[in-house]
Amino acid sequence: MIYLDNHSTTPVDPQVLEAMLPYFKETFGNAASRNHRYGWNAEAGVEKARAQIAELVGANPKEIIFTSGSTESNNLALRGVAEMYESKGNHIITTQVEHKAILDTVKYLETKGFEITILPVDEFGRVRVEDVKNAITEKTILISVMAANNEIGTINPIAEIGVLAKEKGIIFHTDAVQAVGRIPVNVENWKVDLLSLTAHKIYGPKGVGALYVRRKNPRVRLNPILFGGGHERGMRSGTLNVPGIVGFGKAAELAREFMPEESKRVQKLRDRLHQGILSKLSEVKLNGHPTERLPNNLNLSFAFVEGEALMMAIPDIAVSSGSACTSASLEPSYVLKGIGVGEELAHSSLRFGLGRFTTPEEIETAIEETVRAVNKLREMSPLFEMFQEGIDLKSVQWKTH
Amino acid sequence: MSYGNKVIDHFEKPRNVGSLDPKALDVGTGIVGAPECGDVMKLQIKVNSETNVIEDAKFKTFGCGSAIASSSLATEWLKGKTVNEALKIKNSAIVKELCLPPVKIHCSVLAEDAIRAAISDYQKKSGENIDVSELKIDVSELKKVGN
Numbered sequence: 001m002i003y004l005d006n007h008s009t010t011p012v013d014p015q016v017l018e019a020m021l022p023y024f025k026e027t028f029g030n031a032a033s034r035n036h037r038y039g040w041n042a043e044a045g046v047e048k049a050r051a052q053i054a055e056l057v058g059a060n061p062k063e064i065i066f067t068s069g070s071t072e073s074n075n076l077a078l079r080g081v082a083e084m085y086e087s088k089g090n091h092i093i094t095t096q097v098e099h100k101a102i103l104d105t106v107k108y109l110e111t112k113g114f115e116i117t118i119l120p121v122d123e124f125g126r127v128r129v130e131d132v133k134n135a136i137t138e139k140t141i142l143i144s145v146m147a148a149n150n151e152i153g154t155i156n157p158i159a160e161i162g163v164l165a166k167e168k169g170i171i172f173h174t175d176a177v178q179a180v181g182r183i184p185v186n187v188e189n190w191k192v193d194l195l196s197l198t199a200h201k202i203y204g205p206k207g208v209g210a211l212y213v214r215r216k217n218p219r220v221r222l223n224p225i226l227f228g229g230g231h232e233r234g235m236r237s238g239t240l241n242v243p244g245i246v247g248f249g250k251a252a253e254l255a256r257e258f259m260p261e262e263s264k265r266v267q268k269l270r271d272r273l274h275q276g277i278l279s280k281l282s283e284v285k286l287n288g289h290p291t292e293r294l295p296n297n298l299n300l301s302f303a304f305v306e307g308e309a310l311m312m313a314i315p316d317i318a319v320s321s322g323s324a325c326t327s328a329s330l331e332p333s334y335v336l337k338g339i340g341v342g343e344e345l346a347h348s349s350l351r352f353g354l355g356r357f358t359t360p361e362e363i364e365t366a367i368e369e370t371v372r373a374v375n376k377l378r379e380m381s382p383l384f385e386m387f388q389e390g391i392d393l394k395s396v397q398w399k400t401h
Numbered sequence: 402m403s404y405g406n407k408v409i410d411h412f413e414k415p416r417n418v419g420s421l422d423p424k425a426l427d428v429g430t431g432i433v434g435a436p437e438c439g440d441v442m443k444l445q446i447k448v449n450s451e452t453n454v455i456e457d458a459k460f461k462t463f464g465c466g467s468a469i470a471s472s473s474l475a476t477e478w479l480k481g482k483t484v485n486e487a488l489k490i491k492n493s494a495i496v497k498e499l500c501l502p503p504v505k506i507h508c509s510v511l512a513e514d515a516i517r518a519a520i521s522d523y524q525k526k527s528g529e530n531i532d533v534s535e536l537k538i539d540v541s542e543l544k545k546v547g548n
Contacts, residue, residue: 306439308465312404312412323439323465332439344436380418380469382443382461383436398435 002362005318006201006296006355007150007178012247013203013356019250020205023243031240032231042242049249056252057176057195058186059212065232066245069209070177072225073196074101074144076211076236077173080222081142081194082109085171089139093117095127096338097154098146099175106144115139124289125154125339132161142171147179147190151322151335151351152288153297155183162191171220177201177209181255182263182294187212193220199244203356204251208244211236258356266354267295269363273352274298276367281374283387287322287341287349296354301345304384305377310350313373317366322349344393404466405500411470416477419459421445429523431515440464440508442472444515446479446487448523453483460515467505471495471512484520 003011023045031046033039047061054061067073082092094106096118106116117135121127127145136143143165148155158174165172173194176185181202187195198209213235214220228237278284283303299322302310307323322333323346332346341349352366378384383393404412420443423430427448434441440463447457458476462469474495479487495501495509 304463306464306468309412309469312409312466342437343439347436347439380415380461381463382432382441383463385420385443385461393436398437398441399433 002317002366004352004354004358004362004366005320006358007153007351007353008320009200009206010203010355011357012205013251013254015254016204016247016250020243020247023246027242029242031242032229042240045242045246045249046240049245049252052249052256053197053210053252054212056180056185056256057197057212058188059195060215062233063187063212063215065211065213065235066240066248067209067211067236068207068241069200070099070175070196070198071101071209072236073198073209073211074099074175075105076222076225077194077196078102078105078109078142078144079225080235081171081173081220082112082114083223084221085141089137089141091115091117091137091139092142092144093119093132093135093140094144095119095121095146095156097121097125097149097151097335098144099150099177102144102146102175121154121338123340124292125149125152125335126289126292127156127161129157129160129164133164136164136168136170140168140170142173144173144175147174147176147185147195148183148294149288149335150178151333152299152339153178153294154289155179155292155294158190158192165193166191169218171218178294181252181259182296184259187214193218199248199251202251202255205244205247208241208248210248262356263295266356266358269358269360270296270298270352270354272360273354273363273366274300276363277370280367280371285341285345287336287339287345298352298354300350300352301341301348302350302374303345303348304381304387305374306347307349309377310348310370310373313377314366314369317369319353320351322351323347404470407499408467408470408501411473411499412466415460415469415473417457417459417473417480418461420461421447421457421459426526427523429519429521429526431518431520431522433514433518434464434511436463440468440511442468442511442515444472444475444512444519446519446523448484448527450527453485455479455482455484455487464508464511465505467499467501468508468511470499471501471508472515474498475512475516479516484523487516487520490516 027041029038029042031042050061050064171193174192175196180197193214195212200206285301287299307321322336336346421428429446432443443461445459446455458479460472462472492509492513
């Protein structure tokens, strides 16, 4: 098997696993136990991790709040700000290509009386700073824009939006889950007040994430969504997942150390994959931005071929598709629809997500296999036959069902 | 989607992929579905006008694995049947044979639709006077499966 689905999750780096193991065994204590060595040792592990993660995003360790993952981080950021600053205003701005953890949370907040503006994106999936600016009202309390998109890898102009938000005194949150470890992320350069990240996208374990919460200029306060023992400065109660957090810390340290070299290497492989496919197949379209894009992301639509069938035809390569047939809802990807990719091309998309452990040999195999599968499926596609006969598919009166 | 062995077998070794001359009088062509819905099936039959037996059947399908498998199976079943026998092929039989999960039932409906469209086209060409309203598919069935 060749794993090219690193936007979904990444394998745990062996060094991360190594760092975690003692915290399942001899150092098993509860980080909140203040009265014995088990507790102190666990706490030391957590604080080291907090510093490692803070360093990766240019924050102070005290500004890192551990959570169960980025879904919780996003929920906490949005609901926490909404409830805490309700008296100041009730307007929240976000974009249509955010992760469901954002979109479903704002939908929930809407039922609680908040006004939500969901901004469109351009054909490459980028939000326009001008649109953000125009959407701001005197009631706006929060702007949430993802740093990089999980499907098409498009990178947003976060620093520019940060300047704007600061100017207007509006709290600015970014979901940086896909960006962290792949492009430089710095909360000061970006001028963000809240930032979501997760371990399992940077070769750490699943089930642990963090929310950066700014402590100075301004000091951001959040209403908790979980109540209990008052852990994490009262913002997130619940016994800390010590082994997970230690692994997250190690993963962050490795990400910081490897990123400059790793991003270049991965981007080269990604570009080779793209060129290799384009040199052998016609009617292939890149979805997303040609340059403002995560180095490990390649999202292509193969016209006349359906995505789920294409994945079935490359059973030894793990990728994902925006095709409706791969989703429970039978709707094609809302991100691809959002950037104006026609539904027929959304059904034909494949997302390749390269990673730390991707090799040049694997990329050559992926090119070969993808080209073979697309050609095979096009041979049995009535649409490809019509295209070859010069029929404009858009002129055909289809009987939609 | 994890499929049963029969879908995978038809997907990996599709039967009767290809095209027949759509202008020939003994050929009926049915094209159903739409690209924006993610599936289009083209099914063709070649009928012996003396015996009314379907002597050849070909398909081309744009769609997911079960759409391809459903049309491949349909061509297999069509060959050797008379036109009247072919009209009795029901989507439920395809679902059963391929063990399609509920979210894929619309693929079998599309295959049945394609069979009927191909037969209707053949009958129109050969001048047979058959009430085509009988051949229309129940649209409520399609809506039920959510596509």
